Amino acid sequence: MTTRVKFAAGRNIAMKVPPHQYEATVSFYRDVLSLKEITKHPPSVGFEFGSNNLWIDQVPGMSQAETWFEIVTDDIAAASQHLEASGVVRCDEIEPLPQNFQAFWVTSPAAIIHLVCKDSESWS
Template structure:
């Protein structure tokens, strides 16, 4: 029997925001909604969002905001092989990952970007 990777939702949601909307977006979550800010990963700006973390990323060159989701797995190598199925596009060039970070990028059939990472790589 071939080993299957276990997948689960990660705690991290990234909102990729164009520069012209960035400050207003951060202000909305910080001052209008008053969400608790996550400060231990500065300069990254994030907020507690229920049981999740919402990260606000300034991204030059985009015209509208995008939501990116995190999926965690118990075995990154098996997960990579398992996700070689129709409708799942590997898109590692979308954003560089730190050296040694055991993760990769995929896109769902509806073009939602997902970071797939080992359970111990996720920021809590």
């Protein structure tokens, strides 16, 4: 009997922004929309976005912004096996993760990046 892997949407959304759009993007969320800024992880800039956290990351070499999502699971090893068996492309080289952080990167069929992490490891 195979145990079904549990996935859930994480609280974190990351917007990867080119340097030439970074300050205007941060200003949009902070000054125009007046979202509450998250200041507990400097130098990262984040905002409360409903029940989620929206992180704005400046990424040199990008030509346009991308949005990345967090997916949490209770069993990271089973999640990795399930996604591999389902043909999901793993892309761990996309961005380094902290050592011993129980997580990995995948891409959806539409090329949207997802951080899959153990629920207790979430970047909140």
